[in-house]
């Protein structure tokens with residue numbers, strides 16, 4: 001019954017191990033079209049690091065490389081000093097990496113609670129046979145997944161929507177579902193790709209609070225956003241332009257940087 | 268609906284089911300037996316379609332493997348019938364792994380075409396390997412199913428066997444769908460990249476479900492062989508695969524218990540329409556189009572909506 005023991009140690013407030021992400025010399029191109037050339041930056045443990053850049057500058061491509069959807073043409077991605085080149089998407093997840101998507105990818109025909117329960121899939125053990133037979137341990141495990149997921153939903157203000165079909169929710173709430181789903185699995189490093197897009201000012205304010213909360217619980221965060229106001233939450237911001245980091249520093253300094261101004265104003 | 272009414276309704280259904288053979292003609296009992304077989308085989312296709320988002324047009328292959336295994340094992344080897352069931356399910360599982368592992372890397376349309384090809388190839392092999400299958404002549408004289416000395420040698424007896432088996436596999440499937448693997452299946456159906464990021468091993472899960480589907484097809488095929496006593500390639504063509512796929516489509520693909528309604532539909536509607544003579548196939552096609560266009564969530568979704576409508580009227 002190792003499965004039961006596994007889950008009993010499933011933390012409601014997970015202890016986060018130190019995590020540092022490091023991109024070194026990352027280059028990528030799509031069929032000869034160069035998107036990233038020599039990208040270097042690090043995400044120190046416990047920090048919120050921002051990544052900005054105009055449309056098409058390669059931010060999402062960076063995310064895809066880090067999360068394992070793309071393998072870079074050159075360079076290395078290190079998680080806590082370990083090269084992840086050979087790791088599948090799932091293997092990266094097991095090591096504590098989690099990401100969201102620029103266009104939220106929720107499970108539309110599933111309820112909000114079920115969406116968040118899938119966030120705990122990796123912490124479960126019961127397989128096909130045990131589930132078919134509804135063994136006591138499979139049942140207990142499912143109950144525990146449900147309870148933990150429910151807790152996460154409430155934390156993100158989804159308590160009243162547990163049974164709502166996710167595909168019927170407005171864009172803002174889908175983002176919240178995606179965030180809760182990413183959070184519930186207690187990742188060490190969380191990549192958020194434009195979590196603020198499609199949100200109104202009020203929702204962005206709320207999002208800011210949640211990001212701060214996740215960070216205070218120990219999650220290291222890499223944040224991509226076009227919202228410069230939200231970006232001030234980052235400890236450090238890197239500006240990506242035509243596949244290269246052209247400036248790094250606190251948001252206030254980045255905003256003042258002449259090269260960044262030029263890049264954004266299309267000078 | 269409250270609990271009491273639900274139990275009452277269930278009780279009535281069970282009673283009607285139990286008493287039906289006393290009132291029905293032999294021909295109708297026959298059809299109900301087939302509907303039971305199609306429930307078992309259609310469930311596998313339904314789990315793939317409704318939960319995993321996989322179109323499987325190869326179920327006739329596994330239906331055939333089950334049927335031929337049972338026929339060969341009992342007629343040629345003279346072994347007990349249970350051996351045939353086991354041999355069929357084992358062979359189906361192995362073939363499903365061998366074929367599914369590479370093929371299930373495909374998605375959507377390409378995967379559907381690959382399974383269609385599989386069904387076609389299967390039919391050709393059933394035809395060619397006549398030492399095993401009897402080719403077009405088929406295999407006759409398959410003994411009636413007998414389990415621990417009890418012979419299922421009348422349609423009524425088979426009726427009382429097939430439906431409990433169907434209910435059992437539906438129960439198991441219902442548990443599965445509500446469990447952790449069920450969540451993972453629907454996750455990969457709705458948004459594959461997100462499921463992958465959350466740690467779902469999609470390829471393994473798809474292959475496992477393909478194996479389960481194949482085993483259910485084989486189980487139905489074995490029951491079929493014993494029931495009809497004579498089988499030939501004509502029973503395991505692509506049309507049969509399509510009919511299996513129609514079962515969850517008509518039912519509303521994500522519904523587990525709705526598979527029964529789908530199986531009844533594909534068994535009884537063609538039968539009802541056959542009275543119209545030559546155009547009955549056209550009429551069946553029309554009936555299908557009507558269900559699929561008018562009831563996007565299938566028969567079960569339609570029934571749900573009707574129930575809600577009635578409730579509102581009454582309130």
Ligand SMILES: Nc1ncnc2c1ncn2[C@@H]1O[C@H](COP(=O)(O)OP(=O)(O)OP(=O)(O)O)[C@@H](O)[C@H]1O
Pocket residue numbers: 030035053054055056057058059060061062102
């Ligand atoms: N799969 C792909 N195949 C071909 N080109 C791609 C692919 N993905 C991205 N690109 C191109 O690579 C460039 C960088 O895209 P990417 O999505 O990384 O930019 P981004 O910084 O995230 O932009 P945005 O702010 O619009 O999200 C763009 O020109 C895009 O068209």
Ligand SMILES: [Mg+2]
Pocket residue numbers: 059060061102
């Ligand atoms: Mg992007």
